[in-house]
Amino acid sequence: MKTTNIFPLTFVAAKLLLLPSASTAFVSPSKQMFATTKHMKSMDSAPLAVSLSSDVSIESDTSAAISAAQKQKELEQFPRTKLAHLPTPLEYCPRLSEALNGVNIYIKRDDCTGLATGGNKARKLEWLMAEAVEQGAEYVMTQGATQSNHCRQTAAAAAKLGLKCHILLEERVKGDADYNENGNVMLDDLFGASREKRGPNLDMAAELEAVAEEYRKKGHNVYVIPGGGSNPTGALGYVNCAYELVQQIEEQGIPVDHICHATGSTGTQAGLVTGLKACCSTIPLLGYGVRFAKDIQEAKVFTLAKATAEKIGMPDCVDAEDVVVDSNYVGPGYGTPAESTIEAIRMFAELEGLLLDPVYSAKGAAGLIDYCRKGHFKPGENVVYLHTGGAVALHGYLHYFQK
Numbered sequence: 001m002k003t004t005n006i007f008p009l010t011f012v013a014a015k016l017l018l019l020p021s022a023s024t025a026f027v028s029p030s031k032q033m034f035a036t037t038k039h040m041k042s043m044d045s046a047p048l049a050v051s052l053s054s055d056v057s058i059e060s061d062t063s064a065a066i067s068a069a070q071k072q073k074e075l076e077q078f079p080r081t082k083l084a085h086l087p088t089p090l091e092y093c094p095r096l097s098e099a100l101n102g103v104n105i106y107i108k109r110d111d112c113t114g115l116a117t118g119g120n121k122a123r124k125l126e127w128l129m130a131e132a133v134e135q136g137a138e139y140v141m142t143q144g145a146t147q148s149n150h151c152r153q154t155a156a157a158a159a160k161l162g163l164k165c166h167i168l169l170e171e172r173v174k175g176d177a178d179y180n181e182n183g184n185v186m187l188d189d190l191f192g193a194s195r196e197k198r199g200p201n202l203d204m205a206a207e208l209e210a211v212a213e214e215y216r217k218k219g220h221n222v223y224v225i226p227g228g229g230s231n232p233t234g235a236l237g238y239v240n241c242a243y244e245l246v247q248q249i250e251e252q253g254i255p256v257d258h259i260c261h262a263t264g265s266t267g268t269q270a271g272l273v274t275g276l277k278a279c280c281s282t283i284p285l286l287g288y289g290v291r292f293a294k295d296i297q298e299a300k301v302f303t304l305a306k307a308t309a310e311k312i313g314m315p316d317c318v319d320a321e322d323v324v325v326d327s328n329y330v331g332p333g334y335g336t337p338a339e340s341t342i343e344a345i346r347m348f349a350e351l352e353g354l355l356l357d358p359v360y361s362a363k364g365a366a367g368l369i370d371y372c373r374k375g376h377f378k379p380g381e382n383v384v385y386l387h388t389g390g391a392v393a394l395h396g397y398l399h400y401f402q403k
């Protein structure tokens with residue numbers, strides 16, 4: 001998209017003039033590359049006007065960032081409760097980048113959203129809990145697998161807002177004592193949530209609705225949050241994240257080639273793709289599936305993305321081909337780590353001091369690692385991996401890490 005109005009051009013000019021030369025103190029590899037391959041050519045040898053009219057990619061990044069800032073304001077029409085520490089940092093990982101064939105790896109630290117040790121659900125819960133409070137809820141109810149990060153963060157958000165929380169935990173994975181009682185489950189109890197168990201292969205949404213109905217019959221006002229907080233209200237958290245990230249990428253001067261992350265209950269990817277398309281960013285987004293086959297997961301994400309786009313008043317902004325999932329890193333199944341999952345956990349920990357989780361963020365990271373090794377992500381390209389959190393679940397998987 002070519003910008004024609006004067007403000008973006010002024011913005012670009014300011015950036016070009018402020019850009020450090022490659023010889024100044026510390027410049028991250030991507031900034032250096034941006035300077036040398038995209039900006040320096042025009043700074044060294046051509047008048048500014050030439051670079052402004054010829055370098056369309058700079059203008060389009062800039063206009064996406066400006067549009068993202070405007071669109072972020074439009075989200076103020078929806079009720080929101082401040083629960084997350086935002087914006088989360090965007091950090092360059094030099095040792096990981098070196099180990100992955102010189103692909104420049106940046107981590108968007110949504111594991112640092114604050115609430116109950118952080119993770120992606122904090123963003124969704126800002127909008128979901130606001131709706132619960134607005135509706136005068138006494139209880140919030142939700143469901144997830146035994147080691148659900150979503151349930152843990154919902155329990156914490158309810159505690160913070162003085163609401164009662166009741167959760168249904170599905171035995172989706174046959175785990176040992178640590179899996180069943182440690183990690184997220186221990187924290188659910190600590191945050192004061194009540195919980196009940198369900199066996200595998202049930203319709204958990206129906207189970208949850210039935211329990212909510214029982215409580216309502218007893219006179220309680222119940223607000224039901226779907227599994228993973230994945231509905232158009234929760235997905236607003238990731239529309240907002242897309243706007244935040246597009247602006248951050250522009251501020252840091254990183255010409256990002258890919259954004260990728262783990263996708264499960266779909267709200268993260270649906271929100272991100274909607275937000276990216278709504279602000280006309282052209283950065284490709286890829287979700288690494290943790291449970292369902294590629295076509296099933298893509299259809300689920302697209303359905304929610306369409307509903308989310310409608311909610312923000314841009315019903316046609318997402319196309320089916322914008323939703324791309326790779327489910328080759330699921331391994332033995334949901335919640336059971338593959339060798340590549342454990343390798344990713346060890347690699348991120350040993351090279352960058354980062355903690356991934358065995359169910360989501362490490363399966364996504366296994367995909368990232370493999371894409372770098374196979375050359376799908378190329379040396380010198382800039383890749384943002386959205387770290388969605390979940391490390392609390394490591395305590396439920398102790399035996400995988402005992403030496």
Ligand SMILES: Cc1ncc(COP(=O)(O)O)c(C=O)c1O
Nearest residue numbers: 264265266267268360388389390
């Ligand atoms: C740590 C972590 N990462 C990623 C995801 C996937 O996000 P979504 O459910 O929005 O697809 C989840 C969902 O539960 C999660 O807990």
